[in-house]
Amino acid sequence: MDLSAINWFAVIAAIAVGFPLGFLWYGPLFGKQWMACVGLTEEKIQQNSNMAKVFGVTLICEFIMALFMAIFFYGDPASADMITASSGAFYGFLTGFGWVAMAIGVNAMFEQRSFTYVAIVGGYWIVNLTLMGLIIGAWK
Numbered sequence: 072m073d074l075s076a077i078n079w080f081a082v083i084a085a086i087a088v089g090f091p092l093g094f095l096w097y098g099p100l101f102g103k104q105w106m107a108c109v110g111l112t113e114e115k116i117q118q119n120s121n122m123a124k125v126f127g128v129t130l131i132c133e134f135i136m137a138l139f140m141a142i143f144f145y146g147d148p149a150s151a152d153m154i155t156a157s158s159g160a161f162y163g164f165l166t167g168f169g170w171v172a173m174a175i176g177v178n179a180m181f182e183q184r185s186f187t188y189v190a191i192v193g194g195y196w197i198v199n200l201t202l203m204g205l206i207i208g209a210w211k
Contacts, residue, residue, distance in 0.1 A: 081210035108188035159208015167197035
């Protein structure tokens with residue numbers, strides 16, 4: 072594995088896409104539905120939330136996801152030339168849908184959560200990982 076082939080600016084840009092997407096996704100787009108699914112209210116979030124911890128852990132997790140995607144794409148020099156913006160987006164979509172959203176779906180069944188919850192949370196990760204893949208694939 073050759074980490075020197077990784078474009079660290081692309082990794083940082085891929086991390087950065089998750090925050091505004093999350094703001095929109097869990098705010099104006101699906102915020103009310105998501106809060107209803109998980110039993111939260113604005114007041115509960117404000118009272119019980121250490122936002123520095125939430126954003127800090129999110130940043131670390133997003134970094135690991137973007138780094139591992141870049142390693143998948145560019146860790147093997149023989150296959151690195153085959154990655155493009157469209158293939159990166161496609162692989163990001165497959166990761167989001169096939170692994171992450173399905174894992175959320177399995178957990179949701181045991182947690183007795185609704186399909187709405189699975190669609191909102193899984194959908195976020197599908198879009199986020201697709202955009203990560205697009206950015207990392209495009210910006211070699």
